[in-house]
Amino acid sequence: MINFHYARATDVADAVRQIAADPRAKFIAGGTNLIDLLKEDVERPSRLIDISRLPLKSVEETAEGGLRIGALVPNSDLAYHPLITQRHPMLASAILAGASAQLRNMATTDGNLLQRTRCYYFYDTATPCNKREPGSGCSAIAGLNRMHAILGASEACIATHPSDMCVALAALDATVHVAGPAGARGIAFSDFHRLPENTPQCDTNLQPNEIITAVELPARGFTVNYSYLKIRDRLSYAFALVSVATGLELEGDTIKEARLALGGVAHKPWRDPSAEAALRGQAANQSTFTRAADLMLRDAKGFEHNAFKIDLAHRAIIRALTQASRGTPQSQSNKKIR
Amino acid sequence: MAPYIGTATSRVDGRAKVTGAAKYAGEFNTAGLAHASVVTSTIAKGRITRIDASAALSVAGVIDVLTHQNRPLMASADSAYKDDVAPEGSPFRPLYDDRIRFSGQPVALVVAEESEIARFAASLVCVEYDEEAHVTDLHRQRDAAVALAAPANPPRTHSPRRGRAAHRSRRWLQLRCATAPSIMSQSSTTTRWNCMPRQ
Amino acid sequence: MARTSTAARSTIPAPGKIPIVLTINGIATQLEVAPWTTLLDALRDHLDLTGTKKGCDHGQCGACTVLVDGRRINSCLTLAVMKDGAEVTTIEGLATNGVLHALQQAFIDHDAFQCGYCTPGQICSAAGLIAEGKAKSSDEIRELMSGNICRCGAYPNIVAAIQQAMGQS
Numbered sequence: 001m002i003n004f005h006y007a008r009a010t011d012v013a014d015a016v017r018q019i020a021a022d023p024r025a026k027f028i029a030g031g032t033n034l035i036d037l038l039k040e041d042v043e044r045p046s047r048l049i050d051i052s053r054l055p056l057k058s059v060e061e062t063a064e065g066g067l068r069i070g071a072l073v074p075n076s077d078l079a080y081h082p083l084i085t086q087r088h089p090m091l092a093s094a095i096l097a098g099a100s101a102q103l104r105n106m107a108t109t110d111g112n113l114l115q116r117t118r119c120y121y122f123y124d125t126a127t128p129c130n131k132r133e134p135g136s137g138c139s140a141i142a143g144l145n146r147m148h149a150i151l152g153a154s155e156a157c158i159a160t161h162p163s164d165m166c167v168a169l170a171a172l173d174a175t176v177h178v179a180g181p182a183g184a185r186g187i188a189f190s191d192f193h194r195l196p197e198n199t200p201q202c203d204t205n206l207q208p209n210e211i212i213t214a215v216e217l218p219a220r221g222f223t224v225n226y227s228y229l230k231i232r233d234r235l236s237y238a239f240a241l242v243s244v245a246t247g248l249e250l251e252g253d254t255i256k257e258a259r260l261a262l263g264g265v266a267h268k269p270w271r272d273p274s275a276e277a278a279l280r281g282q283a284a285n286q287s288t289f290t291r292a293a294d295l296m297l298r299d300a301k302g303f304e305h306n307a308f309k310i311d312l313a314h315r316a317i318i319r320a321l322t323q324a325s326r327g328t329p330q331s332q333s334n335k336k337i338r
Numbered sequence: 339m340a341p342y343i344g345t346a347t348s349r350v351d352g353r354a355k356v357t358g359a360a361k362y363a364g365e366f367n368t369a370g371l372a373h374a375s376v377v378t379s380t381i382a383k384g385r386i387t388r389i390d391a392s393a394a395l396s397v398a399g400v401i402d403v404l405t406h407q408n409r410p411l412m413a414s415a416d417s418a419y420k421d422d423v424a425p426e427g428s429p430f431r432p433l434y435d436d437r438i439r440f441s442g443q444p445v446a447l448v449v450a451e452e453s454e455i456a457r458f459a460a461s462l463v464c465v466e467y468d469e470e471a472h473v474t475d476l477h478r479q480r481d482a483a484v485a486l487a488a489p490a491n492p493p494r495t496h497s498p499r500r501g502r503a504a505h506r507s508r509r510w511l512q513l514r515c516a517t518a519p520s521i522m523s524q525s526s527t528t529t530r531w532n533c534m535p536r537q
Numbered sequence: 538m539a540r541t542s543t544a545a546r547s548t549i550p551a552p553g554k555i556p557i558v559l560t561i562n563g564i565a566t567q568l569e570v571a572p573w574t575t576l577l578d579a580l581r582d583h584l585d586l587t588g589t590k591k592g593c594d595h596g597q598c599g600a601c602t603v604l605v606d607g608r609r610i611n612s613c614l615t616l617a618v619m620k621d622g623a624e625v626t627t628i629e630g631l632a633t634n635g636v637l638h639a640l641q642q643a644f645i646d647h648d649a650f651q652c653g654y655c656t657p658g659q660i661c662s663a664a665g666l667i668a669e670g671k672a673k674s675s676d677e678i679r680e681l682m683s684g685n686i687c688r689c690g691a692y693p694n695i696v697a698a699i700q701q702a703m704g705q706s
Contacts, residue, residue: 001458003552006572006618028619035575035614036595041461048572050619080671100684101669102662103596105608106615126380236683333680348645355653356641356660358588358628365587398551453582454573455551462549535652535689 001038005047009054012179012213018049020181020209027051027211029072030106032099033115041125042116042132052108056213059083065219068177071110071212075165076101078109088217089329090226090247094168096332097230100237110212113166113176113192116203117159117267118239120144130156131200138200146305147239150313151297152266157200158303161193161268162239168228170269171245171261174217180210189215193268200267222247222259227323229330229337230263231316236335240264242313244320248284255279260292260321265300265313272296284325286318293317372401375456377446377463379438382472386436386445386465394448394459403463404447409433438467557621561586562630570617577601579617580627588628588657592686599685600658602665603627609665611684628657631664640664643698651689659685663699675700 009015009027019025024046028034037043056070059081067083078084079095099107121127121139128137140148140158148158166189174189193204206212225248232238243263249256258279262270275295282288293314300310319337323330328338354360379386391403413419414431421429432444446463450456473479515521554569561584570579577594580586580603589612592600596614603612604626631638640660643649650656662685672678678696687695 001454001573002461003458003549004572006555006616028616031616031619032596032611032614035616038573039457039595048616052619076669100599101666101681102599102602102609102611102684103614105665106610236680333674333677335676335680346648349648349650351653352645352650353637355650355656356628356637356644357632358586358657360653361587362590362654365581367582367585367587393549397549452551452571453578454571458573535654 002044008050029108030111067217069215075107076104087221091168093228094164098164119159145303150300150309152195154196157196167245167263167269171259177214178210196267225324227320227329229320246320246324289318289321373453373456374449375460379443381469382441384469388466390464393462397459399451399455400459401449406433560624577612602658602662639702643701647694647698649694649698655687
């Protein structure tokens with residue numbers, strides 16, 4: 001771990017000022033990913049700016065009937081918040097599928113969005129990694145790639161985004177509010193995380209010196225017909241091989257509105273408008289769900305150790321949609337997948 | 339012993355363990371205690387050609403950097419040394435020589451006044467290698483496999499009955515497979531994890 | 538061959554220390570730590586509170602679990618300086634006047650440990666779990682304790698001990 005300076009930010013403007021003053025500085029909030037990366041010498045900041053005491057810790061209703069989640073709300077607080085459990089249970093379920101209780105108590109909203117891939121080669125500074133060192137190569141493409149991407153990858157990088165919460169936020173059409181030297185702006189969630197392309201060193205479209213202040217959810221929450229289905233190598237406390245966040249609005253047996261996002265399969269939560277369009281107006285049945293799964297995965301490409309994810313994702317999409325259509329979302333404590 | 343088997347018995351060290359009073363290795367603090375961080379090899383097979391510890395040695399609080407080049411003489415490093423209670427084979431000899439035998443092999447030990455200083459200084463140690471091709475994947479070497487000759491006199495097991503039962507079960511399986519209505523054939527690989535108590 | 542470090546030889550200085558206050562098991566404790574010192578190392582190395590264990594140092598095993606301001610966290614993944622002013626409860630602080638906490642007693646009653654290295658983390662985590670009030674069934678206890686690993690495999694007894702402490706046995 002590098003020897004870094006430590007400072008605290010007193011407010012958002014002060015945080016922006018401090019980070020702009022030192023190009024090698026980083027914010028720290030929960031620290032559950034950053035401190036891990038510091039210990040592995042993957043991150044070597046000159047300075048840590050502690051934003052954990054900023055007043056960004058509330059969940060409030062917006063004028064449009066949505067919710068505004070402060071950047072520093074701990075993941076566990078968010079998962080158990082009455083406004084979230086009542087209006088966006090998909091989000092609560094996804095959060096509880098991730099990490100451990102201790103980590104959820106420490107991790108913040110903004111940290112969950114900004115957490116970095118857990119690719120073994122990204123973590124191992126002795127191996128080439130274009131995300132860590134642009135131009136050095138990607139060790140995963142011809143290496144061990146069980147946890148890696150089957151969608152949206154590039155020749156430069158096949159890493160995945162590890163978050164569960166982000167998959168639900170993608171499905172729910174959240175907006176990320178940021179503040180920076182140029183002022184405040186909102187970023188549509190689908191535009192927040194990037195595909196690797198030939199710039200895998202950039203995980204997100206945050207500009208330098210911007211800080212996330214809040215995540216906003218629209219009013220529509222899929223309170224009855226939703227599911228977050230996570231498939232992993234063990235029953236708990238592991239990253240997704242494949243996960244599915246889905247929400248439906250049904251009128252009788254017909255799908256009026258549909259959201260479908262995949263985790264564990266790409267550099268960002270994966271949504272496909274054509275798959276969702278193929279659900280809308282259709283009967284909520286096996287053949288409709290199969291068509292949506294076919295569309296979601298039509299460009300899927302597997303590598304030596306992760307090609308199984310394509311079929312797994314196909315089945316998981318159909319199962320999650322079935323669970324959602326029946327109003328029987330996957331439980332995150334009873335692991336049986338019904 | 340017999341009355342205790344199968345009987346729930348409170349452990350004599352129970353109170354110490356549930357209150358944090360039990361001391362484990364590495365928990366005996368003393369004045370002037372030094373801390374060390376291990377530098378490990380980044381190749382699986384080859385030789386160390388150069389170790390540059392100058393940056394590590396220049397960190398305030400670093401006491402020394404031990405490598406195969408300057409480690410003290412140790413009886414266990416003698417090639418004749420055998421550990422009476424260890425499994426057969428050559429015992430692990432840390433910092434023995436310049437040969438790298440496995441990925442993650444310790445190649446240097448940074449000793450410092452504080453653990454974080456040792457860890458930081460360890461990240462500054464530069465090691466150069468002559469790398470050799472390594473072979474670790476059994477499946478990729480199958481073409482080079484050599485058939486084992488069946489022993490003329492199969493080794494006796496301790497329990498003759500157990501040996502016969504094993505032989506019978508193999509024949510039983512062959513017969514059953516020949517007449518089974520359907521056969522599922524699958525190969526699976528166990529993970530590399532072992533579970534051992536921490537202390 | 539051993540050399541002692543001298544300031545004159547050093548070109549990379551040691552980090553400066555920052556004074557902080559932690560209230561640990563009810564006692565306000567002043568200490569000076571470098572920014573890079575985790576809460577776990579502050580407890581074990583600086584304060585000789587070795588009850589909290591370093592199992593993996595990467596937030597994956599839960600042996601370092603302590604309660605900070607009443608919440609269970611992995612002390613290996615937070616910096617001591619970040620917790621300046623916080624109230625910390627470690628395994629050493631759970632018993633009151635020599636009387637074991639209900640969880641500690643339950644772990645003994647149910648033989649919920651073997652080597653004991655995960656045990657302080659399990660107990661502090663369970664204390665946090667009970668305070669959170671979310672676990673009702675054994676499935677939920679298991680899931681919400683999944684951040685604590687036991688290589689001796691004492692899990693069934695750990696769940697039973699927690700149930701006893703929760704008054705469910």
